Structure formats: structure tokens, C-alpha cells
Amino acid sequence: MVNIQGKSLITIILKKMRNIIIKTVFILFVGASLSFTTKQYKFTNPIKTLATFQGYDEYGFTFSFINEEGDEDVVTFETISDKILKMYNLKDNKFLEEEFEIIYEYKKSDDDIEEPILQSIKKVK
Template structure:
């Protein structure tokens, strides 16, 4: 009986540690999900716009994963005007002289 209780306790601790490590490694608590229209690519980056309560906003991703560029040809005109579901994070710049925030695109899914 005592062995069973000890094994259950060890398993519970191991499972808890595994779940905590997974949450730390795959931190999605700061991810933002939005439906946005692709406006195109220019010298500033990849532009997506969305509207919340009649206020138009634009997201500009200076760099994105190569897989997104290849999958959707975001440097061409094919997907301009198409709606995507974006998941992104806002990362604060590590430069001490700047309060700049960097947008990091984590996932991109065509909705239309």
C-alpha cells in the first residue's frame, strides 16, 4: 500500500514538472489572435489591417518566417485583400535606448 502511494506521488510530481516545463517552453500567454486583411509588402514590412469598433489598425511585421512567405507568396500581389487569422506576440526591444516593440508573427492561416 505504501509503495503505491509513493509511486502515485512521484508520478504526480513528474507530471506537474513536465506540464510546467512545457508551458514555459511554449509560452502563449502573450499571444494575440486577430483576423486581418493583408495589405501588401513594402520597405517597412508585411502589412495587415483590421478594424475594432470602427477603429482601423495596421500591423507591420518587419520580418516573418520564411515558411509563411513561401506558403502564401506575401511579397507578390496574389493575397493582397485576403483575410488571414494571425497569431502574434509583442516583444519589447532589448536596446536600452529604445522603447520600441517588435511584432513577431507566430502563425498565419488564410480564411478566404
């Protein structure tokens, strides 16, 4: 057996192999963890429409509007950004039945669930 400064060659090789294996397992673990937690979202084209605010409840913020076919339709936003809520406190009844120009789009997740996301809002006078 060959000794290098009091250590055998086999001991040195085993320590290096152990370090390589530990690093490899760590990298694989981190990569696998990230692949399970990262959700990909796709956004559709923005939709711009005039809409009437119908109110806020446990489901979210609801607006009614006339769709492309001329029928009345509704869209409910589960959440609205703090920036928009600072401009218009839609949790208050003050804006019920008020007309707004809204721009929104649908966020589509990997599991094909679409959620409307309000991008901008402007009160129509």
C-alpha cells in the same frame, strides 16, 4: 636561493602566477564581452485576430484589422519567417486584400522597443 632541478623556486612561482593572471583576465574579458552582446527580449501575450493583407513594401508586410475598440488598425511586420513565406508568398500581389487569421505577439527588447512578430497565419476562405 633554492634550486629545484635547475630552476629557482622564484621562477616556478612567477610562472604559476603568470598563468593564473592570464586565465583570470581571459575569463573577465569573455564575461564582459558576453554581457554587452546579449540582448534580452520579452514577449507579450499572443494576439489572435482576423486581418486583411494590405501589401508588402520597404517597411514590411502590412495587415489591417478591427481592434478591440472597434476602430481600424494596422500592424506591419518587418520580417516574416521563411516557413510562412513558403506557405503564402506575401511578397506577391496575389494575396492583396485577402483575409487571414493571424497570431502575433510583440517582442520587447531591453530598451523598451516593441516589434510585432508574426507567429502563424491561415487564409480565411
